[in-house]
Amino acid sequence: MVIMELLQICNQKSSRKVNLGAYKKEPEGALAEVSNETAAVSVIDCIIQCVSVLEDNCYSFDFDKRTRVCKMSQLPAVENNGTSSCSSSVYSDIDECQEDNEVCGEALCVNTRGSFFCHCGNLSLTSMVELVQTFRSDVTASISSQYYGDYEYGPHIAVDGNKGISWDNLAVSLIEHSPWIQLDFTIAHCIHSVKIYDQAMNDESDDYLANVRVTIGETESDLTEEGDNYLCAYNEGQPPGDEFTMNCTRRLYGRFVRVTAVSIGTRLIMRELEVFGW
Ligand SMILES: [Ca+2]
Ligand SMILES: [Ca+2]
Incomplete structure (x- = not known):
């Protein structure tokens, strides 16, 4: 599992947790489309801006360290076909559920843009075999x-x-x-x-x-x-x-x-x- 640095960002409606390690560099990647564009001082700043602006739809972004421009996209990165600038780097959301299928143990893993969460299902979910037990052994x-x-x-x-x-x-x-x-x-x-x-x-x-x-x-x-x-x-x-x-x-x-x-x-x-x- 990627070790994630958590940063709390507050906007007017709610506080959002941003996983700064939740995106991976795509050396051969380019943005499929640009949903928004802003200035940023660093890759981390670009992540923060992308998650603030696109919220749960920050799928990929491109930070140009020369021009300090942060481009963000609601779609996964695509092959760049040699079109990207040498000063810019494209990052895409990591699918934590795919990378580590143990990350949620017995719970369901749900990937999100910029993060993931473990879901226990709802009370009507009958397909999950429930092992009722106390967990005294490691407590x-x-x-x-x-x-x-x-x-x-x-x-x-x-x-x-x-x-x-x-x-x-x-x-x-x-x-x-x-x-x-x-x-x-x-x-x-x-x-x-x-x-x-x-x-x-x-x-x-x-x-x-x-x-x-x-x-x-x-x-x-x-x-x-x-x-x-x-x-x-x-x-x-x-x-x-x-x-x-x-x-x-x-x-x-x-x-x-x-x-x-x-x-x-x-x-x-x-x-x-x-x-x-x-
Ligand atoms: Ca993710
Ligand atoms: Ca006792």
Whole structure:
């Protein structure tokens, strides 16, 4: 997989992620047609301009380093037949799905101009065989803050496979603003639900786990984003019972899963956290 440098570009409507390594040089290429033309200071600037102007249709571009002209096209590059200038270079979108058929694991890979994404399909997609499992083998857990007391209460307790009801089987945060516990599966999966085993002891602290928000992302910074882009599910108020499943409103592709107790001041407590998908 191409190592990509991510650059955040903001326009008036939305922010766009531009993969600067998402285009490859075509030594024998020429533009099939020119959709737009602008001045640019570098190849990278030309990519940024092309993606800003043509958005998802920036298929290829030509940057002339002598004249500093950036020509952009909505079509793939064609053979140049000796017509290109020696100071200009043509670049075309890389089809990441073709270059590396493992790039999305079991998910569907969708190539886009300037990038690609991994898609988990929708709930009615029956052709995909779903392997429901928990991914405990390669998971590490972290927590926004850790309470220390008679027992360790560390985040790893939420993924140790033990769902027993006892004081030494609890991952516990400090009381803070919207505490969270987060799992890192090392590689991304398609995730459709999580199951939370809460404290389950007759104690007023049973009330702690409420307003549960589950987010799933490919990077940790995805999880800190406001809004619904990475939202799997939200349950307002106290969830029913001591064990409860939260089904994602859509399948999400991600490596990180975060469970947050949304509150101005609360403690996060759970015995175990399971994640299901494939
Ligand atoms: Ca691409
Ligand atoms: Ca446990």
